[in-house]
Every structure is written in C-alpha cells, then in structure tokens.
Amino acid sequence: MTTMNISLPDTLKMFVDEQVNERGYGTSSEYVRExxxxxxxxxxxxxxxxxxxxxxxxxxxxxxYFESLRTRVRNAAK
Incomplete structure (x- = not known):
C-alpha cells in the first residue's frame, strides 16, 4: 500500500474526525478510502x-420481453 499525505484546514480535519468517530471507521484513512x-x-x-x-x-x-428473459434463464439453468 502506498502512503499519501494531504493537508486539510482545521474545519475539514474536525469534520473527518467526527465522521470517523460517528460512523465507526477505525482511522481517517479508512474514511478517505471509502x-x-x-x-x-x-x-x-x-x-x-x-x-x-x-x-x-x-x-x-x-x-x-420479461417473459422471454424468464424463459432464457430457465433454459440456461437446465
């Protein structure tokens, strides 16, 4: 895995920290990856x-159209 450093203003850093805590992420990296x-x-x-x-x-x-799909699926399952 590669490391990437990013800079955030304090308000965004606080938001990320809140999201990590409230939404059950283990780290801020998990949140950003998501x-x-x-x-x-x-x-x-x-x-x-x-x-x-x-x-x-x-x-x-x-x-x-849907009936033909059902028929194709039934035939493929045989």
Missing part, C-alpha cells in the same frame, strides 16, 4: 448511464 471508492462507483455509474443515453433505440420493454 469516499474515493464511492466516487469511483459514481463515475462508473455515470459512464454506464451516458452510454445508455447515447445508445440507439431498443425493443420495447413489456410483458413479452
């Missing part, structure tokens, strides 16, 4: 949403 992971997931979700928004039109999602 924030970074959440940001990574948010960016991945945004990428997927943008890909979906810019993709072409698809077949309608209706009862027939």
């Amino acid at each position: 924030l970074i992971r959440r940001d990574q997931h948010r960016q991945q979700l945004r990428t997927l949403l943008m890909e979906g928004a810019t993709s072409g039109p698809t077949a309608p999602v209706d009862g027939d």
Whole structure:
C-alpha cells in the first residue's frame, strides 16, 4: 500500500474526525478510502448511464420481453 499525505484546514480535519468517530471507521484513512471508492462507483455509474443515453433505440420493454428473459434463464439453468 502506498502512503499519501494531504493537508486539510482545521474545519475539514474536525469534520473527518467526527465522521470517523460517528460512523465507526477505525482511522481517517479508512474514511478517505471509502469516499474515493464511492466516487469511483459514481463515475462508473455515470459512464454506464451516458452510454445508455447515447445508445440507439431498443425493443420495447413489456410483458413479452420479461417473459422471454424468464424463459432464457430457465433454459440456461437446465
């Protein structure tokens, strides 16, 4: 694991310390790692949403569509 030092104003340091204590993190590093992971997931979700928004039109999602999915899953399980 690599070490990274960051500088924070006193108000942010106090906020981080409060979050560590109130939310059950063992250290401020655990809290920061969790924030970074959440940001990574948010960016991945945004990428997927943008890909979906810019993709072409698809077949309608209706009862027939879901029934065909159920059939495919049943057949794959056999």
